[in-house]
Each structure stands twice: as structure tokens, then as C-alpha cells.
Amino acid sequence: MKNFILKGVSFVFHPLIMPLLGVLFYFSKTPRYIPTAVMKAKIFSIVILTIILPILLFFLLKTINKVQSIYLKSTQERLIPLFINCIILALILIRVLTPNEIIELYYFFLGILFSTLICFILAVFKFKASIHMIAASGFFMFAVGLSLHYHININGTIALMMIIMGAIATSRLHLKAHTNKELIIGVLTGLGPQFLLLNYWL
Known part of the structure; x- marks a missing residue:
């Protein structure tokens, strides 16, 4: 049961x-007025580019034996998916979330791009930083930034995210997917770019 729950955490x-x-x-959370049509268009684009397209590309890479699982267990498996993800993120920054439209989301995705580049470079040097922790900690830092930017109380969200990050770390350790060092580097890789970019939009 414990194994099933922890696997579920990594998947969810x-x-x-x-x-x-x-x-x-x-x-x-934003108090800015953004037309519903614009929000739906942005959400639809993000779903297509960051979820559906990577999944389709994963199956293509699996078909040609470039990857074995969606968790990208080896550093060699990570190289092509991470490189492709960098291209997708650059496309989002150029075409979907431009800085003169929704600056907060622009810098959020710029931070994701920097984190992905760092993860790619680490993989080149055979170091497997936790992508789960990179993604979760990046979102966490962005949420904290929004609370400061708009002066809103999101203590509940922050507490929940800390619990989730703890659960993800526990899951990755239990499944022997990462070491403590790889989890810590993952957290720093996710937090760092988001934190440094706060200065440009706060």
C-alpha cells in the first residue's frame, strides 16, 4: 500500500x-483583468505545448529506443527530451507568453527554461538532478513571488506545497530514483532561476 501511494505521488x-x-x-490569483477568451487561449496553448506534445514526443522516442520510461531514469535518456523541452519553452516565450502581455508568466516560464538548461547541462556531465523537485520547487517559488507581488495571503498554498514537496522527495527516495544530493540539487535548480528573476517583475 505504501509503495502504491508513493508511486502515485510521483505520477500525480x-x-x-x-x-x-x-x-x-x-x-x-491575479487581480488584473484578463479576458476569459485570452485565459482560455493561453491555458489551451500551455496544455498542448507542455503536456500533450511532450507525451507524443516521448512515445516517438520510446519507439526508436531513445528512452525507456517517462521517468527518464538515466542521464543519457534525459538529453534529447530536455533539449526538446528547451525548444518548446523558447517557443512558448516567443509566441504564447510574451513579456509585454503577461509579464509574470513570461518570467515564470523563463525561469523554467533556465532550470531545464541547467538540468540538461548536469545530465551532459552525468549528474541526474531530480526533475520532479525542479518542477515543484520552481512552482513553489513562483507562488511565493505572486503573494509578494499582489500582497495576498497564500499561507495555505505555501503549506500545502511544502507538504507536497516533502511527499515527492520521500517518493523519489523510496523508489530509489534519486539520492539526497540529487534531490537537493533539484530543489536549488528549480528555486534559483525563479528567485533571481523575481527582481524583474516584482
């Missing part, structure tokens, strides 16, 4: 959903 909070959660969280 897969890194692919974190960018979408950041977008949904932003639209639910």
Missing part, C-alpha cells in the same frame, strides 16, 4: 503538469 505530481499549475494558479 509529474513535472509535466507543473507549468500548467503555475498558469492556473496565476489566473486564479
Whole structure:
């Protein structure tokens, strides 16, 4: 039962959903008026580019034996997916979330791009930082930034995210997917870019 729950945590909070959660969280908290049509268009684009497209590309890579599982267990497996993800994120920044439209989301995705690049470089040097922790901690830092930016109380969200991050870390350790060092580097890789970019939109 414990093994099933911890596997479920890794699956439910897969890194692919974190960018979408950041977008949904932003639209639910921002006091700015954003037309419903615009919000729906942005959400639809993010779903297509950050979830559906990567899944389709994963099956393509699996078909040609470039990856074995969606968890990308080896550093070699990570290289192509991470490189492709960098291209997708760059496309989002150029075409979907431009800085003169929704600046907060632009810098959120810029931070995700930087984190992904760092993860790619680490993989080149055979270090397997936790992508789960990178994604979760990046979203966490963005949520904290929004609370400061709009002066809103999101203590409940912050507490929940800390619990979720703890559950993800426990899950990855239990499944022997990562070491403590890989989890810590993952957290720093996710938090760092988001924290450094706060200065540009707060």
C-alpha cells in the first residue's frame, strides 16, 4: 500500500503538469483583468505545448529506443527530451507568453527554461538532478513571488506545497530514483532561476 501511494505521488505530481499549475494558479490569483477568451487561449496553448506534445514526443522516442520510461531514469535518456523541452519553452516565450502581455508568466516560464538548461547541462556531465523537485520547487517559488507581488495571503498554498514537496522527495527516495544530493540539487535548480528573476517583475 505504501509503495502504491508513493508511486502515485510521483505520477500525480509529474513535472509535466507543473507549468500548467503555475498558469492556473496565476489566473486564479491575479487581480488584473484578463479576458476569459485570452485565459482560455493561453491555458489551451500551455496544455498542448507542455503536456500533450511532450507525451507524443516521448512515445516517438520510446519507439526508436531513445528512452525507456517517462521517468527518464538515466542521464543519457534525459538529453534529447530536455533539449526538446528547451525548444518548446523558447517557443512558448516567443509566441504564447510574451513579456509585454503577461509579464509574470513570461518570467515564470523563463525561469523554467533556465532550470531545464541547467538540468540538461548536469545530465551532459552525468549528474541526474531530480526533475520532479525542479518542477515543484520552481512552482513553489513562483507562488511565493505572486503573494509578494499582489500582497495576498497564500499561507495555505505555501503549506500545502511544502507538504507536497516533502511527499515527492520521500517518493523519489523510496523508489530509489534519486539520492539526497540529487534531490537537493533539484530543489536549488528549480528555486534559483525563479528567485533571481523575481527582481524583474516584482
